[in-house]
Amino acid sequence: MDMQFHNPTTANPAPVIAPHCSGAAAGQWRQPGTVLDARCQLVALDHGGCDSSGPWSGVHAFTLADEGARTVEVIDCAGCKVHLVGHSCGGDVALHADVERANRFANLVLNKPSAFQLLKEMGARGIAALAEMLASKTAEGMITGDYSGAAISFVDYWGGRAWTALRLSLQAVLTR
Template sequence: MDCFYEPDFLEAGSGHRVILIHSSVAGARQWRALMDNLSGGFHLVAINLFGYGNTKPWPEGATQSLEDQARLVEALVPADGSQVSIVGHSFGGSVAMKAAALLKGRIHRLVLIEPNPFYLLQLHGRDEAYQEAVTLRDLIKAGTDATTWSRAAEYFANYWTGAGSWEAMPEDRKAKFIQALRPNFHEWDSVMNEQLTLSEWARELPKETTVISAADTVRSIDEIVALMRKQIPDWTFEQTDHGGHMAALTHPELMNPIIANSLNPN
């Protein structure tokens, strides 16, 4: 295995392997509650993507693709040919899509929680929703010093977790958040430059795909999920009535039972 694609990860439990892919800023530890809940029936492997945990950071000046992140996931798939399931949240959902496409035939179930392949909005003429993503990307990409990174972090936090979230954050937490945001600089290349259309995703990904969203999520994600629902009706779509984009972290009591049922439906 190429040493560049050697991910850091957490694991728990035994049984069918489920690879968990975190959202931007969060890291593998976002899945602690889910791992506690499901370790009795699954072998859970929570990956740290580039720049998180002890996974090496993405090289400065290089353009990152979803395939680059997906190769990290591929490194955690057993060599014996057995199937795995994948769960991904937000950016992790986009990486999960690409990983499942690369591992076609090896995927048992795919669970996408509020996935963020923003380029699909542009492909389908959802211009206002796409502009929300562009505004956020441009602020992150402008991060060159403490002032611009702080401004980007404020906008990022308030966009994804609600107005006033940044202001309510303790100062020490703000400093940690800004540092954790740094890998997102490269992640935008991945979710803006992908080329697969929804019809191509439908062919590449398993029918046993579940998309989970919150009714009160941000517009850009809501419209991505709406496009998926319209273009790929064979998938299963689940929705919570509240919780927002970060419900996988902030409302595990809502999300975790849906994830569990998606992995092991009755």
């Protein structure tokens, strides 16, 4: 389900498309969306794994193109140039959309994009960091279907031992 939080008063407002970070949902943009003026309309999308979009079908290996398909679709439907704002994994989606629809943006804003693919270009330190992530329990769990172990590893990789501090309901969402 696409969530639109800001109803502008001008005709044909410019869309501000906002892909969210992993472990979140479109609601992460509710508060930031309140600062938009009447010339813009926030379009926050739920990506794969959220309640409204459901889990990945498994029809093939999940890719960034799969994650970004909804964002590209909204861009294609817009009758004007759009503003694209992405956070973390949403930043990766935004970068993908920029490659797919480069001439469709008025602005592109990235907040802490987790563009792991760029680590290869950073030389030895970047390659070592990428190898650490790929060899992690997160990658293993995603491949083997141990989604609980993958979620725990992912959260703890970025936030110390933060998994145990999360509400059980949030743990369930992240695992799904």
